[in-house]
Amino acid sequence: MSTSIVPSERAADRGALAAPLDDGPRQREARAGRRRSATRIALGGALPILLIALWYAATAFDWVPAHKLPSPDAVIVAGIDLWERGLLGMHITISVQRVLLGFAIGAAAGLVIGAIVGLSRFADGVLAPTVGAVRAVPSLAWVPLLILYLGFGEDSKVTLVAIGALFPVYTTVAGALRHVDPHLVEMGRAYGYTRSRLLLTVQLPAVIPAIISGLRLALAQAWLFLVAAELVGSTMGLGFLLIESQGNLRYDRLFLAILALGVIGKTTDALIGIGERALLKRWG
Amino acid sequence: MSLSQRTTTLESPALPVSLRGVGRSFGSGRKELPTTVLRDVDLDVTAGEIVALIGPSGCGKSTLLRQISGLDTPTAGSITIDDRSIAPADQRCAMAFQEPRLLPWRTAARNVQLGLARGLDRARGAERVAELLELVHLSHARDQRPREISGGMAQRVSLARALARGPGVLLLDEPFGALDALTRLSMQDLLVDIHAAEPTTIVFVTHDVDEALILADRVVLLGSEPDLPGATIRRVISVPGSRPRDRADAELGELRAELLDGLGVPSHHSHH
Incomplete structure (x- = not known):
């Protein structure tokens, strides 16, 4: 060279x-x-x-009687069978749709109520005890009333999921806004920022990490409330698959539905996690 | 855009501050008697002057400063800036706090931008931010976040933010108090340069006698008088000589001893 x-x-x-x-x-x-x-x-x-x-x-090795514990391959076969008849896809689609819709509505409402309670001492005094009591009602307790009011259709299910998603967002946002560094808020006031400009410039960016963790909790809660909604009075969805399989003693489909809930729930959580990391890089 | 146009819109003229019989007491509950922190403070700060407030801790120096900025309200007396009384969070002032108080999610430049006067057009605002970062020697760190820079740099960002609107009165609450000794000295020099470049009225609180003597035209000593509640002005000392001053100046040494005596600290100073 x-x-x-x-x-x-x-x-x-x-x-x-x-x-x-x-x-x-x-x-x-x-x-x-x-x-x-x-x-x-x-x-x-x-x-x-x-x-x-x-x-x-x-x-x-028959440690457990075969009719009570299906083998993994039996569950896969049951999954393929349901998939080929278009049922598994339908159940999953409708469940995901209910979760996403209810989650969006509930999270938005939680954000608004949380912001009001977190920013105003007066609103905190008026609203917080009532909201706390509503939150204490177990998810299943709403179901009969929602069915009577809204019927067996989508409305009652989406509403229940929204109720589930609302509270984690509400709690984390209200708590975080109450604890924004008072030094930063005073600095903002000193530079002439008031009300909505102060909220957008100082307070809201400061609680973005809390909002994200609230959203993550809300999504988990949304899945929880979805199954509650679908177990009672539904004709579609993974919760319906559970209750139907229980009636038919289809252990294989029960396992299939549980596995599907776990995998899809973990996937949606992971997606929020990716968004969380991107946002924290910017706002953390 | 001409230079003269820029200076007229961005640098409002230095404004005079006047305090008349200013007092502040806390706790007006029915059972407890109110505690008086400040009383009978009379002070006139002329436009463009640098005044240091000095006194023992808890004597109300910071309270007085916050009252000038409109972040706190006197319970007695009145304060005016340019003969007009103070509005809550008065926008003719700009305040730099003891802590930098930067928004951690914003870059240095975006933090400085926060201090710009409202309604300034974008291009001119960006130009002003660049100019100020240059003034505090931070042009290289414009895109860095507060957690990526040192305490001294953060305090310089805070200073630039306070200057951004071209305030009529610049208020500094122990701005260099949390910095190490060497950084503090260079920050003092920087403040002298800043005042030369943008000669606004400056009122600052410090507990460092040397800092007061290096920077101020007048040093106001606050303290309590025997058998009277709260603190008031004990002494006002005019500091001779123009800035930048010689830190080893003998005349400043005499004043230093006088101030330390006033603060109740033996200065161990022998008169020549």
């Missing part, structure tokens, strides 16, 4: 030949990050794999 190589060529050479040995701190960091997340996935995946293996063993 001659000595008159231009620098850019030399750099390209080095990049091509010696990349694994000679890289910058940024690449090293990225590689370490990938290794960390690979470790996390391996750690998090170990227990489910072990549980499925135990499950399989329990059915294969």
Whole structure:
């Protein structure tokens, strides 16, 4: 190789030949990050794999009577069967739709009520005890009344999910707004920011992390209330699949519905988690 | 956009401050007697002057400053800026606090922007922010967040934010009190430069006698008098010489001893 190589060529050479040995701190960091997340996935995946293996063993070696505990492959077969008849897709779609709709409505209402209670001492005094009492009512207690008022259709289910999603957002937002650093609020006032401008400039950005964790709790609660709504008086959805399978003694479909709820719930939570990380980078 | 146009819109003229018989008591409950913190404070600050408020802790220095800014209201007497009484959170003033109080989710530049006068057009605002960051030597850190910069840098951002609107009165509440000794000295020099560049009226609270003597035209010593409740002005000292001042100046040494005596601290100073 001659000595008159231009620098850019030399750099390209080095990049091509010696990349694994000679890289910058940024690449090293990225590689370490990938290794960390690979470790996390391996750690998090170990227990489910072990549980499925135990499950399989329990059915294969007849530790549990076969009609009470279906084998994993029987659950998969039941899933394929329902899917091919278009039922599994329908149940999942309608459940997800109810959760998302109810979650959006409930979270928006929780945000508004939480902001009012968190910002105004007067509203806090008037509203907080009543809202607290309404929150204390167990989810299932609403169902008969909602069915009588709103019927068996979508309205009663979405309303129940919204009730479930409202309170976590309300509680976290009201609490966080009450505890925004008074120094920052005073600074804002000193610079002429009042009411809505103060809210948008100082208070709301300060509680964004709290809002996100409230939303995350609300989504979990939304799934909880969805199943409550679907267990009583419905003809579709994963909750209906549960109650129907109970009636037919279809253990395989029961397991299928529970697994579906777990996987979809975890997925929606993970999606919020990704949004959370992006927002915290900006506002945290 | 011409330079003269910019200076007229952004830098309002320095304004005079006048305090007449100002007092403040706390706790007006029926059972307890109100506690008097300040009483009978009379003070005239001329436009463009730098006045230091000094006194033992708890003597009401910060309260007095907050009253000038309209963040607190006197229970006796009156305060005027440019012969007009003070509005709540008076926008002719700008305040820098002991803590930087920056919004942690905003960059340095966006924090300075918060102090701009309302209604300023975007381009001119951005220009002003850049100019101020330059003035406090932070142009390189404009896009950094408060948690990424040092305490001294954060305090400089806070100072730039206070200057952003071109305030008629700049109020500083122990602005360098939480900084290390060396950073504090350079911040004092910076404030002298800032006042030369934008000669506004400055009232600042400090518990550092040297800081008061290096920066102020007059030093106001607050303290209590025997058998009387609350603090009031004990002494006003005019500091000779123009800024920047020599920190080792002998005449300042005499005044330093006098102020320390006034604060009840033995100065161990031998008169020559």
